[in-house]
Amino acid sequence: MWNELKTHHNTVADRRFETLVDASRARDFSAQAGDMLFDYAKTNIDATGRALLVKLLDDAGVADKRDAMFAGAPINETEGRAVLHTALRNLDGGPITVDGADVMPEILSTLDRMSEFATSVRDGSFAGQGGKITDVINIGIGGSDLGPAMAVKALAPYHDGPRCHFVSNVDPADIAGVLRQCDPATTLVIVASKTFTTIETMTNARTAQAWMGQSVTDTGAQFAALSTAEDKTAAFGIDPSRVFGFEDWVGGRYSMWGPIGLSLMIAVGGDAFRAFLRGGQAMDVHFKSAAWDENVPALLALVGIWHNQICGYSTRSVLPYDNLLSRLPAYLQQLEMESNGKGVSMDGADLDVNSGPVVWGEPGTNGQHAFYQLIHQGTRVIPCEFLVAARGHEDDLHHQHQLLVANCLAQSEALMRGRDLDEARGKVADKFEGAELERQAKHRVFPGNRPSVTIAYPQLDPFMLGQIIALYEHRVFVEGVVLGINSYDQWGVELGKELATALQPVVEGTQGTDGKDGSTAALVSFLQKNGV
Numbered sequence: 431m432w433n434e435l436k437t438h439h440n441t442v443a444d445r446r447f448e449t450l451v452d453a454s455r456a457r458d459f460s461a462q463a464g465d466m467l468f469d470y471a472k473t474n475i476d477a478t479g480r481a482l483l484v485k486l487l488d489d490a491g492v493a494d495k496r497d498a499m500f501a502g503a504p505i506n507e508t509e510g511r512a513v514l515h516t517a518l519r520n521l522d523g524g525p526i527t528v529d530g531a532d533v534m535p536e537i538l539s540t541l542d543r544m545s546e547f548a549t550s551v552r553d554g555s556f557a558g559q560g561g562k563i564t565d566v567i568n569i570g571i572g573g574s575d576l577g578p579a580m581a582v583k584a585l586a587p588y589h590d591g592p593r594c595h596f597v598s599n600v601d602p603a604d605i606a607g608v609l610r611q612c613d614p615a616t617t618l619v620i621v622a623s624k625t626f627t628t629i630e631t632m633t634n635a636r637t638a639q640a641w642m643g644q645s646v647t648d649t650g651a652q653f654a655a656l657s658t659a660e661d662k663t664a665a666f667g668i669d670p671s672r673v674f675g676f677e678d679w680v681g682g683r684y685s686m687w688g689p690i691g692l693s694l695m696i697a698v699g700g701d702a703f704r705a706f707l708r709g710g711q712a713m714d715v716h717f718k719s720a721a722w723d724e725n726v727p728a729l730l731a732l733v734g735i736w737h738n739q740i741c742g743y744s745t746r747s748v749l750p751y752d753n754l755l756s757r758l759p760a761y762l763q764q765l766e767m768e769s770n771g772k773g774v775s776m777d778g779a780d781l782d783v784n785s786g787p788v789v790w791g792e793p794g795t796n797g798q799h800a801f802y803q804l805i806h807q808g809t810r811v812i813p814c815e816f817l818v819a820a821r822g823h824e825d826d827l828h829h830q831h832q833l834l835v836a837n838c839l840a841q842s843e844a845l846m847r848g849r850d851l852d853e854a855r856g857k858v859a860d861k862f863e864g865a866e867l868e869r870q871a872k873h874r875v876f877p878g879n880r881p882s883v884t885i886a887y888p889q890l891d892p893f894m895l896g897q898i899i900a901l902y903e904h905r906v907f908v909e910g911v912v913l914g915i916n917s918y919d920q921w922g923v924e925l926g927k928e929l930a931t932a933l934q935p936v937v938e939g940t941q942g943t944d945g946k947d948g949s950t951a952a953l954v955s956f957l958q959k960n961g962v
C-alpha cells in the first residue's frame with residue numbers, strides 16, 4: 431500500500447490543488463465530530479489518495495485494534511499493559527474489564543473523591559494552617575504537568591478557584607519563582623507523579639516540603655499526591671485521604687483525565703471537569719462509530735501520514751488561533767513525539783517508514799510575526815494545522831476576535847494560493863524597473879500549494895477542550911497502528927536519565943571525569959571553573 435500511495439503521489443505532486451478547491455471539495459474533504467469541523471480541502475489529497483489512505487487503516491487492522499484498546503486488551507505489548515485512559519472518561523459507559531475485573535467502580539469512586547476534595551479546597555472546608563487555600567502548586571513533569579498546565583490555561587475563562595501554579599523543571603529557578611509568590615500557610619502542594627520516583631519531581635517536592643516546614647506546624651497537612659505508587663506516597667508522608675491513585679494502564683501523557691487533572695478540577699470545579707470528560711467521551715463515541723472517511727481522528731492521522739510518510743514533510747506546525755490554547759503545541763509535543771517517535775516496530779524490526787513527525791507551533795497571530803516567513807517562503811514544506819473558535823470569551827472585544835479569525839483564514843489561503851512572479855511584479859512595478867524589478871519581484875514570490883488543515887469549533891469550553899484532546903490522542907493511536915509501532919512506551923527517555931544520575935557526582939566534583947569522552951570532560955571542567 432505504501433508503494434501504491436507513493437506512485438499516486440507522483441501523479442499529483444505537481445498539481446496545484448488550489449484549482450480543485452470548490453464548494454463540493456470543501457464538502458467532500460471535511461468532516462464533523464459533534465460541533466467540530468475538520469477541513470482538509472486545502473491539501474493535495476484527492477478521492478483516490480483518500481481511498482488508498484483508508485486502505486492503510488484496513489490493512490493495519492485499525493478497527494480491531496481500536497476495539498481492543500477500548501476493551502482493555504494489553505495493546506501496550508512491550509510493557510504488557512492495557513491502554514485505558516478512555517476508561518477515565520467513560521462516565522456513563524458500561525463495565526471495562528482488565529484481568530477479569532471491572533475497573534469502572536474504582537475509577538468512578540476516585541473521581542468522586544477528587545470532586546469532594548476539590549470542592550472542599552474551593553469552598554474553604556479544607557483549609558491551610560493560615561486559612562482558606564489561595565494557591566495550588568502542582569509539582570510534576572511530562573505527562574504529570576503538561577496536560578493540566580495546558581488545560582488550566584485553556585479554561586482560564588472558567589477558572590473560579592484558587593490560583594494554580596505548575597512547577598516542572600529541576601532548575602531551581604522554576605520552583606523558587608513559584609514559592610516566592612505563595613504563602614505556605616494558605617498553599618496546597620500537589621505532588622503529581624505516576625511513578626513517584628521521577629527525580630525532578632521528587633527533588634522539587636522535597637524543596638516544597640522544606641519550604642512548608644519552615645512556616646507551618648504540620649508540614650504534610652497541605653500536601654496531596656497523584657500517583658500509581660501509593661506505598662511511595664505514604665513514605666513521603668502524605669495522608670492516604672489526600673492520595674488519588676490510578677493504574678499503570680493509564681500512560682503518563684494520557685493521564686490528565688484522572689487524578690493528574692486534580693489541579694484543573696480545583697481551578698474550574700467538578701462540573702466543568704466532568705464536562706471536559708464528557709467532551710473526551712463524545713470524541714471516543716465518534717471515533718468508534720464514524721466511517722473512516724467521516725472519522726475526524728482517523729482523517730487527521732491520515733492527512734499526517736500522507737504529508738510525513740508519503741510527501742516526506744518531516745515536521746508539522748500546530749497553530750492555534752486561540753490564545754487559550756497557547757500550551758497546546760507543548761502538550762502535543764509530548765503526546766505525539768513521545769508516543770510515535772519510535773524507530774522499531776512492535777515486533778522488534780527496524781521501521782521501514784519514517785516515525786511520526788516533529789510537532790511544533792505557537793499561537794497565531796504571534797507566529798505570523800516570527801517564523802511564518804519560513805513557512806511561506808522557505809525551501810521546506812511545513813504542513814500547518816490551524817485551530818480556530820467562532821467565538822472567544824471576551825464579548826465586548828468581539829471585533830478583535832473577528833480580526834483573529836480573519837488572520838487564521840488568510841494564512842491557510844495564502845499558503846494555498848501563493849503569489850506568482852507576475853503578481854509579484856505588479857506589487858513593485860511602480861518602484862522599480864528592468865533587472866532591478868525582476869530581482870525585487872522574485873523576493874516577493876510565494877510558491878503556494880502548501881497544505882494546511884483547519885479545526886474549527888464554536889467556542890473553547892470544557893466540553894470542546896475534551897473533544898480536542900481526545901481527537902489528538904486518537905490521531906496518535908491511528909498513526910501508531912498504521913506505522914506498526916507501540917505508541918504507549920517511551921524507552922527513548924531512559925538513557926539520558928541513567929547518564930544524568932551517573933554524571934551528578936562528576937558535576938559535584940566527588941568523582942573525576944575518567945572514562946568520559948573529551949567533550950563531556952571539557953564541559954564539566956569549564957562549568958566547574960565557573961562555579962557549578
Ligand SMILES: O=P(O)(O)OC[C@H]1O[C@H](O)[C@H](O)[C@@H](O)[C@@H]1O
Nearest residue numbers: 572573574623624625628682923
Ligand atoms: O509521572 P511521572 O512518573 O513522574 O513521569 C513523568 C514523565 O517522565 C518520564 O520520563 C516519561 O518520559 C514521561 O512519559 C512521564 O510523563
